[in-house]
Amino acid sequence: MSETQVQENETPQFYLTEEHHPEHSTMLGFWLYLMSDCLIFAVLFATHGVVGRNYAAGPSPADLFDLGLVAFNTAMLLLSSITYGFAMLQMERNAKMETLFWLGVTGVFGAIFVAVELYEFYHLILEGAGPTRSAFLSSFFTLVSTHGLHVTFGIIWLITLMVQVGKRGLIPENRRRLMCLSMFWHFLDVIWIGVFSFVYLLGVLG
Amino acid sequence: MSSQHSGHESAFEPHHAHSHPGDAAGHGSFKSYLTGFILSVILTAIPFWLVMSGALDSKLLTAVLVMGIGVVQIIVHVIYFLHMNARSEGGWTLMALIFTIVIVGIALAGSLWVMHHLNTNMMPMTHEIMKNMP
Numbered sequence: 001m002s003e004t005q006v007q008e009n010e011t012p013q014f015y016l017t018e019e020h021h022p023e024h025s026t027m028l029g030f031w032l033y034l035m036s037d038c039l040i041f042a043v044l045f046a047t048h049g050v051v052g053r054n055y056a057a058g059p060s061p062a063d064l065f066d067l068g069l070v071a072f073n074t075a076m077l078l079l080s081s082i083t084y085g086f087a088m089l090q091m092e093r094n095a096k097m098e099t100l101f102w103l104g105v106t107g108v109f110g111a112i113f114v115a116v117e118l119y120e121f122y123h124l125i126l127e128g129a130g131p132t133r134s135a136f137l138s139s140f141f142t143l144v145s146t147h148g149l150h151v152t153f154g155i156i157w158l159i160t161l162m163v164q165v166g167k168r169g170l171i172p173e174n175r176r177r178l179m180c181l182s183m184f185w186h187f188l189d190v191i192w193i194g195v196f197s198f199v200y201l202l203g204v205l206g
Numbered sequence: 207m208s209s210q211h212s213g214h215e216s217a218f219e220p221h222h223a224h225s226h227p228g229d230a231a232g233h234g235s236f237k238s239y240l241t242g243f244i245l246s247v248i249l250t251a252i253p254f255w256l257v258m259s260g261a262l263d264s265k266l267l268t269a270v271l272v273m274g275i276g277v278v279q280i281i282v283h284v285i286y287f288l289h290m291n292a293r294s295e296g297g298w299t300l301m302a303l304i305f306t307i308v309i310v311g312i313a314l315a316g317s318l319w320v321m322h323h324l325n326t327n328m329m330p331m332t333h334e335i336m337k338n339m340p
Binding site: 027028031032035038039042043045046047049050067070071074075078081082085086089183186187189190193194196197198201202204205206 | 234235236239240242243246247250253254257258265268269272273275276279280283284287288295298299302303305306309310313314317318321
């Protein structure tokens with residue numbers, strides 16, 4: 001009798017620990033994904049560091065880059081970071097409409113960032129400074145457009161989550177997804193610090 | 207999945223014990239976000255000003271300052287926006303971060319170091335040297 005009782009007591013405990021598990025492993029797993037993404041960018045930064053001065057008698061960063069535009073773009077990304085933070089604070093307060101509002105603002109800032117970057121690329125290519133011009137421009141376009149693609153997919157993810165939250169509200173699943181996107185979004189801002197410091201500012205400095 | 211008290215995290219952060227499960231990984235407050243934002247604005251403005259105005263005569267000093275301030279700003283972002291601390295996920299996120307920093311450091315420093323030496327030893331040859339080649 002007593003043995004079966006012990007078994008009955010132990011069985012639900014097993015399921016209880018299983019239920020706790022996914023919540024934590026998602027955030028840690030997503031963090032590990034971000035770290036692996038970090039390595040992709042590290043390799044691209046290293047490539048730019050190696051060939052970033054090989055202009056092939058073509059234009060140099062000082063000829064090409066408009067630092068005012070880069071500063072504007074940096075401001076856009078920084079603003080989108082804090083508005084996403086506000087969205088998370090509203091999520092904690094369980095305020096659905098406010099969360100959606102701040103997510104929308106974040107998306108707009110992100111979209112402006114991508115638009116300005118595409119405008120910059122368009123002008124560079126128009127001036128004959130496309131990715132095929134020199135090793136410097138090849139690595140520049142690879143690094144910066146990889147970051148831009150991340151932001152683009154972040155915006156797509158953001159819109160998807162806005163629809164999800166709009167339809168189903170701030171359920172635990174959506175909270176988890178919003179927290180993953182929060183890490184992703186802030187992570188992209190961290191990468192951008194490296195881009196504007198290392199690629200733009202040091203490039204223009206010569 | 208949607209359990210209210212995930213014992214794992216609340217053991218580390220007792221004040222979060224009664225909040226929603228999503229909060230387990232820790233959020234900032236309005237104040238911490240604002241602090242991070244203001245610090246970031248300052249740390250962004252300084253390097254842009256240094257390069258755009260050419261305030262310093264020494265290019266090397268400017269470059270060192272730009273990269274140094276960049277590193278400080280990355281740390282500010284990781285603390286105030288990504289809420290990194292030694293307690294989140296039982297310290298595993300910090301462990302993964304440190305590991306990644308080490309790998310990134312090796313990849314960056316190693317690439318630059320090796321390729322610089324390779325470049326120095328394989329300087330483009332002049333016509334005179336080419337003619338005298340065996």
